[in-house]
Amino acid sequence: MRGYVFAVLALAACGGGDDGDDEPPGEPGHFAITGTVRYEDRAQTGTGPLGNITEKPSRGVAVSLILDSSKVVLAETITDDDGMYSLELDALTGAKVHVLVATTSVEPARPLSVRHALDEIIHGFGAPTFGLASGTQDVLVTEESGVAEAFNIFDVLVDVMDAIPVVFPGRTASQLDAFWHEGNTNGTFYFNNGLFLLGEASDNDGYDDTVILHESGHWIEEAIGRSDSPGGDHNGNPVNPTLAWSEGFSTYFSLAMTEQPIYSDSNSGGGFAFNADTSNTKANINGGLAQNISEDMVAQILWDLADAPATDDDQVAGSHAMVLAVEGYLMFASLRAVGKMGVDLVDYLDGWFVNYGLTSCPGLRDLIDIKHTFPYDYGSTAGACPL
């Protein structure tokens, strides 16, 4: 490897580069370059609009040292969870080089890339050129560069990857790609292990963490759990129970990952937000198990199953891990032939009782029957739920 680097540098010094910036040959040496990679983020405010720019460490991104004259990669590594990196190489002193950071990881626990939505090339950011010498080279991915959102999307998805072995023991992360670029108008949706995210001026989802996580929830359904959703548009209106289930679960997943109950989506008109803990959407108590229901109600029920502070407004004391684990159970579960064909809220509630028994019956009856007036029949294979 060392020989390769010297050969590349020697070629560059002899005019092998293509930018005409010939570098004087320096003395061979061993170099250590360290630094921290950060990116400019805009936090969600919980009301719709985004906050001011803040800097965050860029976790797990690829870091390369590039020889400017030949564009060859001299050394590679990744950042740790504080955004720090360390590169070591043998090369020629003073060679013109720069640090390239990129939204990609091939680590087994984080097989992840954020790519341009049209040509699928991975996003990267180049720091200023410097003459090769040991020292510190910090990198700040600026919003002005047009790729800070890509680094935010990557960082949000790192959280998703890291949650998988914790929430779903025995399961491992599979390859996930996100597709975004500044100006992307092709919608925000999930398809085939890919998150597709808007980047247009009127609606850019690059900093909308809960939107990114909502689409990640669909990936979790496909990779870890189950979905029979027909897909399509949805806006809180009562819809096909399988669509409502899938969308409500995905919204809940975004709230569980951020550990707060507010879903938020910014746009040029300010955006919107809703609170799944304080809002209460009802079903038709006489509408039967197959009735159209609201995705909002699904998200509210799941949030209430998980939250358990002393001042909680529901009687169920669960956890996000408990709620999400049932999604994993649904992948292999035999569904009852009630309601709509395909997995929906009824099947999830069946799974809750199968996994956790009947001790939560009083709390569930209050939450489902009284608060949301959904006519669940408590007919799971776990047995009859006492009144």
Add this chain to the structure above:
Amino acid sequence: MRFVVLTLLLGLFVGRATADRSPRKPSAPVEVRVESKAVAGGYEVRLVAIPTRDVPAIELTLAGKQLAFGPTTAGQRRELVTTVSVRAGEGLDVVGSARADGRNRAELVRVGKVQQRAAKPSTVYTLRDGRQIREAR
């Protein structure tokens, strides 16, 4: 040439069909569009909002101007029109937004001179394992 055109059209169709059938992000129960036409001294801009279900109220915002409507049925058209001044040779981004049931949808239209954005210089690098990276600086 016919093959190329057919392939492009097929690609567009498949891409759109994929987006239509795929799980999408939560949206507002209203469709919006912003139209513009040149008038003396500027542009008349029109925000058209059409709820996709019955809503108890709908609020329109266009270039800082606001207008609220009460109960509106699915498919009922609501409009807000305003005039924006744009100097000769200049342009302006105008945002229109409609909010219903606590959610909004926004559109942006450019009036006047179109903003010419110079393409940002970028270079594509190849990592040792073949991954391609487009570098912005």
